[in-house]
Amino acid sequence: MTNGKPLSSEHRIEIAAGILLSVFTCGLYNIYWNYRQFLAMNALLGREEYKFVPWLLLSLITCGLYHIYYEYKMGADLYSWLKEQGREANPNLPIIGLVLACFGLSIITDAVYQHEFNKLA
Numbered sequence: 001m002t003n004g005k006p007l008s009s010e011h012r013i014e015i016a017a018g019i020l021l022s023v024f025t026c027g028l029y030n031i032y033w034n035y036r037q038f039l040a041m042n043a044l045l046g047r048e049e050y051k052f053v054p055w056l057l058l059s060l061i062t063c064g065l066y067h068i069y070y071e072y073k074m075g076a077d078l079y080s081w082l083k084e085q086g087r088e089a090n091p092n093l094p095i096i097g098l099v100l101a102c103f104g105l106s107i108i109t110d111a112v113y114q115h116e117f118n119k120l121a
Contacts, residue, residue, distance in 0.1 A: 071101040
């Protein structure tokens with residue numbers, strides 16, 4: 001069992017605002033949103049598993065392929081943490097993240113994950 005704790009209110013992001021800001025800033029806010037989700041996931045896991053700078057650089061170098069992998073990985077880790085804590089979770093969370101990211105809908109994936117984070121904040 002992980003030693004992570006439920007999140008504080010600093011990890012809460014309004015989903016509609018995240019989507020709108022991501023669209024209006026042509027994706028720049030989405031980069032920040034991912035950074036904030038990395039902080040939330042690290043807080044849950046109790047370790048620094050998600051690192052922003054390597055993610056950003058590898059996502060740029062691989063033309064987004066690494067980001068698709070990270071969307072899957074975050075969904076898998078989030079699902080595992082929720083199950084370990086005895087919380088209800090969708091077992092398809094990693095696949096949802098992967099499929100949406102493959103179709104260029106990472107903003108929707110981020111919204112789905114943020115919904116889970118917000119429930120814990």
